[in-house]
Amino acid sequence: MNPTEITLHQQSRVLELAFDNGARYRLPFEFLRVFSPSAEVRGHGPGQEVLQTGKKNVMLTGIEPVGQYALKLIFDDGHDTGLYTWDYLHELGKYQNGMWQDYLNKLAAAGEHRDPQ
Template sequence: MSASPLPTALTLHQASRVLEIAFDDGAQFRIPFELMRVYSPSAEVMGHGPGQETLQTGKRQVGIIAIEPVGHYAVQPSFDDGHDSGIFTWEYLYRLGAEQADLWSRYEQRLQEAGVDRDAPMPPKAGSACGSH
């Protein structure tokens, strides 16, 4: 089995709020920052196991202020809402790009099930005064 596709180009488009990424297998994706933010692979968003995910809202206008490489396998974006703990592997970014329509659909379904609007502000975190991530 061949290795996962590797990126050949990665561009942040601040005005349109998309990450453009090209892979060595010829695939190219434009991944909205909002999609990256609501599917951030961080414990803050994903929780520590199935069913512990935190539904993210109010992220339509989220920006990425910096993006740092993590070894040769990932990048770590810093979003302008203060979130910076998600490490996006090349494989994960590929999946976000390839499965965008399905991921949006699942996100909208989760919003509907929770009875919240996509643009609703996030409720304050319980115990957020503890200062830990």
């Protein structure tokens, strides 16, 4: 699956993607930041994930293509190490609602917040 359209909506803080299979997703910047595929967020193995907090107002300040297979997203909190492959972006779109609810549940269980402290 490859994207046919990539649109950055700064005001609404959404990255919109259309794929060649007809799928279209609107991924909020905060969601993309929280689910970064980087080792800094995901860890180096199962159980090593780092819960991302205070990312509600994060902005996407840059997008760089990586070959023909991924995007490097640059966030205003300095995070820029995740490579978002086309497959991963499609997966984020497809499972966004469930992933977001799991994240909110983990935040609540940890007594943490989406708002920056």
